[in-house]
Amino acid sequence: DTGVSQDPRHKITKRGQNVTFRCDPISEHNRLYWYRQTLGQGPEFLTYFQNEAQLEKSRLLSDRFSAERPKGSFSTLEIQRTEQGDSAMYLCASSSPGTGTNYGYTFGSGTRLTVV
């Protein structure tokens, strides 16, 4: 297992287009998290899943954003009708069952989105 994988690493899109990112967590981790990190800021929580259930969504997650985790394995984050303000690094993380975030996450390398 090579850790948390995110695809693509970089995405440039035109304003108004839809984009989808993928995250593959560590296989035995049942919790998966999405964060957004803008330049000069720390990561901000977007949403998280336990298995296939989406348990919490941030107010930051407008109705243009949707996340899924079918079958409790990989997850996708889709942004519809992208805006320039969506330009950011989108980070995925996963954590072990039974401990949750008490022992910290394992992060992926992120997907950098640029909306032009």
Add this chain to the structure above:
Amino acid sequence: AQTVTQSQPEMSVQEAETVTLSCTYDTSESDYYLFWYKQPPSRQMILVIRQEAYKQQNATENRFSVNFQKAAKSFSLKISDSQLGDAAMYFCALKSSGDKLTFGTGTRLAVRP
């Protein structure tokens, strides 16, 4: 609501010297966890050290140690014998209620050879 504040946007240290990064936080919870994460340029964020609030003893991990002052809600990171590979953004993070982390804005650490 919980908040994390890192008041040092940038720090610099000479190789082999010691540097301390500051972090203050606020939470109404009595049970919580604190973390320091390291984010090298264009690389993934990795966990450096963690501290349980109920433990009075400060956590240590090799060259990394923390000074946890619960009453002052302060959680600083000390890096001893700094190495060139320590250069990165360092984020302080808090987990209290719920299953998400609240991060500070980060401190960029430069290591001078």
